[in-house]
Amino acid sequence: MDKIISIYWFTVLFLITGAIVYMVAIFYGEPFDVRDAESHLLNVQIADCFSRGGYLPQVIFDGENFLINRENLLDTCKLSFVTEDFSNWNEQGQYYLEVEILDFDTKSPFELPPPIRIGNFNLRELCNLGKRFPKCESQKIYVLDKNNFPYQINILSAVRKVEKNVI
Amino acid sequence: MKRGDILTENIIFIILNLVFLSILFLFVFSKMGSPAIFEEKYSKQIALIIDAAKPGMEITLDMEDAVKSKDDNFAQNLVFIDNEKNLVLVKLRERGGYYYSFFNDVNVSIVEQEHNLLKKNKLVLEITDG
Numbered sequence: 001m002d003k004i005i006s007i008y009w010f011t012v013l014f015l016i017t018g019a020i021v022y023m024v025a026i027f028y029g030e031p032f033d034v035r036d037a038e039s040h041l042l043n044v045q046i047a048d049c050f051s052r053g054g055y056l057p058q059v060i061f062d063g064e065n066f067l068i069n070r071e072n073l074l075d076t077c078k079l080s081f082v083t084e085d086f087s088n089w090n091e092q093g094q095y096y097l098e099v100e101i102l103d104f105d106t107k108s109p110f111e112l113p114p115p116i117r118i119g120n121f122n123l124r125e126l127c128n129l130g131k132r133f134p135k136c137e138s139q140k141i142y143v144l145d146k147n148n149f150p151y152q153i154n155i156l157s158a159v160r161k162v163e164k165n166v167i
Numbered sequence: 168m169k170r171g172d173i174l175t176e177n178i179i180f181i182i183l184n185l186v187f188l189s190i191l192f193l194f195v196f197s198k199m200g201s202p203a204i205f206e207e208k209y210s211k212q213i214a215l216i217i218d219a220a221k222p223g224m225e226i227t228l229d230m231e232d233a234v235k236s237k238d239d240n241f242a243q244n245l246v247f248i249d250n251e252k253n254l255v256l257v258k259l260r261e262r263g264g265y266y267y268s269f270f271n272d273v274n275v276s277i278v279e280q281e282h283n284l285l286k287k288n289k290l291v292l293e294i295t296d297g
Contacts (some may be wrong), residue, residue, distance in 0.1 A: 032207060084267070
């Protein structure tokens with residue numbers, strides 16, 4: 001009966017089992033982190049909104065003035081920053097969006113609208129600092145108005161949603 | 168020690184090890200096919216699909232693994248979309264469910280969910296202007 005009650009054997013067995021259970025629990029307990037994809041899609045939606053076939057659409061620029069501003073950006077680009085009320089998410093704000101319109105040649109915002117900033121401003125400073133920080137993506141696009149005047153549009157998007165994407 | 172004793176010892180030893188390993192594998196496989204994992208996976212996947220969608224699209228998503236993993240006695244709709252709150256809820260069991268939000272302000276409707284999901288394992292989403 002030496003082998004059956006061998007403390008050594010069962011200790012090893014329990015250690016291996018414990019390690020496997022721990023690894024499986026960690027692997028399957030880790031939430032899927034989709035924030036990179038979310039911030040990328042937010043960028044893509046804004047880029048699509050500001051460029052229709054390479055030109056600024058009428059709802060953004062009417063030929064003389066930029067109609068887009070902080071108040072109407074979400075409506076114009078068909079976005080909504082309402083989230084589930086989880087861990088106080090709605091109060092904090094889980095998204096941040098920054099859109100800057102520049103003269104393509106001079107890279108100057110002179111006579112152009114100021115950068116549009118919407119959402120939780122704090123996310124900008126914490127961009128991509130680590131796993132438990134917001135995920136951000138920035139992008140530059142080139143568009144023309146109907147007089148073929150070129151603009152550069154800088155887009156920065158940030159998604160927080162830490163509690164549902166990281167342990 | 169007799170010959171018979173050695174045989175019995177070895178058989179008990181092997182059986183105990185097999186029992187131990189079976190419990191371990193059961194645990195691992197139960198974790199792999201757990202409805203909770205599919206609830207999270209599909210609610211996030213559907214939210215991302217909606218975020219990338221444009222009005223006028225019809226999107227079909229194969230949810231065979233989720234349908235297989237759902238509780239046998241759970242016969243309700245598996246996917247719910249709240250266009251007001253921008254939420255996707257995937258529910259594969261009586262007690263449970265996982266919801267995730269999307270930011271694209273479109274109107275999403277589920278086409279023939281019961282028929283498609285339970286018979287063809289397909290979820291069909293129709294995207295219209297919000």
